[in-house]
Amino acid sequence: MGKDRIFAEPFRIKVVEPIKMSTQQERWGNMKDAGYNTFLLKSKDVYIDLLTDSGTSAMSDNQWSGIMIGDEAYAGSENWFALEDAVRDIYGFKYITPTHQGRGAENILSTIMINPGDYVPGNMYFTTTRFHQEKNGATFVDIIIDQAHNSEAEDPFKGNVDLQKLRDLIDRVGAEKIPYVSLAVTVNMAGGQPVSMKNMREVKELCTQHKIPVMYDATRCVENAYFIQQREAGYAAKSVREILKEMFSYADGCTMSGKKDCLVNIGGFLAMNSEELYQKATELVVVYEGMPSYGGMAGRDMEAMARGIYEMVDDAYIKYRISQVQYLGQKLIEAGIPIVRPVGGHAVFLDARRFLEHIPQEQFPAQALAAAIYADGGVRTMERGIVSAGRDKNTGENHQPKLELVRVTIPRRVYTLSHMDVVAECIKNVYTNRQKIKGLKFVYEAPQLRFFTARFKPIVPWEEWEGTV
Ligand code: PM9
Secondary structure, eight states, X not given: OOTTOOOOOSSOOOOOOOOOOOOHHHHHHXXXXXXXXXXXXXXXXXXXXXXXXXSOOOOOHHHHHHHTTOOOOSSSOHHHHHHHHHHHHHHOOSEEEEESSHHHHHHHHHHXXXXXXXXXXXXXXXXXXXXXXXXXXXXXXXXXXXXXXXXXXXXXXXXXXXXXXXXXXXXXXXXXXXXXXXXXXXXXXXXXXXXXXXXXXXXXXXXXXXXXXXXXXXXXXXXXXXXXXXXXXXXXXXXHHHHHHHHHHTOSEEEEETTSTTOOSSOEEEEEXXXXXXXXXXXXXXXXXXXTTTTTOOHHHHHHHHHHHHHHTOXXXXXXXXXXXXXXXXXXXXXXXXXXXXXXXXXXXXEXXXXXXXXXXXXXXXXXXXXXXXXXXXXXXXXXXXXXXXXXXXXXXXXXXXXXXXXXXXXXXXXXXXXXXXXXXXXXXXXXXXXXXXXXXXXEOOSSSGGGTOEEEESSOOOOOOXXX
């Protein structure tokens, strides 16, 4: 966003999808029926859906026209070659294995690279990523800078790796026990925070010295590239596309959830430069995903993704995308709402510890806050705190992340600035009524990735209040 300049969506709206307002009373009831878990709400009962930016993008007319030329041959679809070309062109890797979504790529990568007893360092955990690493016998080691765990620390590149932490791990366990470094650009669980180009270069240099591959989680790499353009010296005149190319020159491969940056509703891939690794990935993709020329995607989905990849690097689009998130963040900052600073790329993250100081972490304040926001304004958000962090695989004890957050996630090209105003009003009203929110306890907890399906009930009844819509 140009300094203090007004901005608007760089598109016109051609098709609309009506959304329904519910009553306050209905929403308190829906929340109880969903066990205070926003994942378990019905979409039809949600007014503004900010659960996730994953698979929720609005596709362009160009992408929809691509859907009509889907080549649904079982093997060798034309759309696969379009997707392969687009990934090679924009991400720069030699070999691409398509998957149905990001975790399909994580499954294959973890299976082919990890041996039991290995350690995988990464810049903060992500739920599905760590799950697949642990399932294959590795221990995840967090090597992100300390500031990333502090919601109030203002740092332009809060996703950076602390190189000393990486060196210490190499000294402690030996490079041969580290199959790869997992580098997320941007870092979802830290608040959508970027990694600087300098840091990527340094991580690669250190890893090269020790013959450790660097694999990116490229899920939101375009957002990372935009932050580099805006914040890192020497990049202001470069396009996001050029910046991406340099970012990937410091990686040996990446996993990708196409459901985010690539502006599609389904799809993903694993990409790499090593032919040997590609051979192994090809052997597994047929087991878990499908032919190496579709990997769980329909031909039409691959075409939409190939076209989305070119749209995502349009500088006007990405500027709008991030500006919309900043707009909401700024409104909340002005209202004195505690949020993660600086505002990240895909979402505004509320700091539930400071929002609900009266609820201890073991009573799931972020879970309770997400439930309250839905009940107030029909706005659906996601817990990203102790529930998402799950349990330690060895001790069975809850992980206790320093960040106890609610993610207010903005889908791409879906909502307008007016929707952001409504969301801000809702969160402000919840803040006013925050003492009425009480802690929760588990009614059901799945053994893995529990946040998706867990059910809760209040420890003491909540005093319900009048909401904003
Ligand atoms: N992220 C999100 O809402 C989807 C549901 S929560 C598990 O943020 C990263 C950084 C992600 C991510 C999904 C995946 C997995 C990998 N890395 O959902 O399997 O944010 O396509 O991607 C979600 P898939």
